[in-house]
Amino acid sequence: MTPNKEDYLKIILELGGDQHKVANKQVGAAIGVAAASVTEMVDKLEADHLVTHTPYHGIQLTASGTLAAAKLVRNHRLWEVFLMTQLLYPYDALHGEAELLEHATTDDMANRLDYFLKRPKTCPHGGVIPDANGHFRHQSTTPLASLQPGGKATIERVMDEAKLLDFLSVIDIKLGDEVLAVDNSNGAITMWVSRTGKVVMVKAEFAQGIFITSPEIIAANR
DSSP: OOHHHHHHHHHHHHTTTTTSOBOHHHHHHHHTOOHHHHHHHHHHHHHTTSEEEETTTEEEEOHHHHHHHHHHHHHHHHHHHHHHHTSOOOGGGHHHHHHHHHTTOOHHHHHHHHHHTTOOSBOTTSOBOOOTTSOOOOOOOOBGGGOOTTOEEEEEEEOOOHHHHHHHHHHTOOTTOEEEEEEEETTEEEEEETTTTEEEEEEHHHHTTEEEEOHHHHHHTO
16 A cells, blocks of 8 residues: 555544544645545545545545554554654654654554553554554544634644644643633634633634544533
8 A cells, every 4th residue: 555545544534534424625634635636545545445435425434444544543653652752852743754654664563662662542642542453442533623612622632734733832732731712713713721821823724633522522422
């Protein structure tokens, strides 16, 4: 499988495509490509029986697609933990290096890395690390962009995307931060961050890559 195909599978999984259909637009926005490019790649993945695609409804991973994606995510997130804890890479520089390493990582290497790191449960960006069999605990796929004024939530994880990570460092948003939405209009969400006491604005394109949880979200998913 080509690295490009692998990247698509990984993004679809991160967006919750193992549980529900993901819109082509979401995938394109996450990868940073045009809709036509997404359609072309999805056709190839469907021919390989890695995804199913229903026009105007979205893309969903098959069982084999989910397993392949989970192993890629496992490789990527293990390398991120290694780079940060052993080589002291900064938080916002992890993704690019891990992106290169994940595609060349065998199952045996991933298992040895997992053992060396004492079996970490999450990566530095809050994402759960699948086990050697591709099993993992499902996390929220509810984006910050959906939080309405007056709504409270906790930042659970963020997409591994360089521009997003740089932006979060600038406005000082961290995993576990509790936020209160003040406004959600004109392509941005304005929110109060309890840890810092500051009010910050996040553009919708970034807010789509920040995933939140709250008692209401947890109750709705039960």
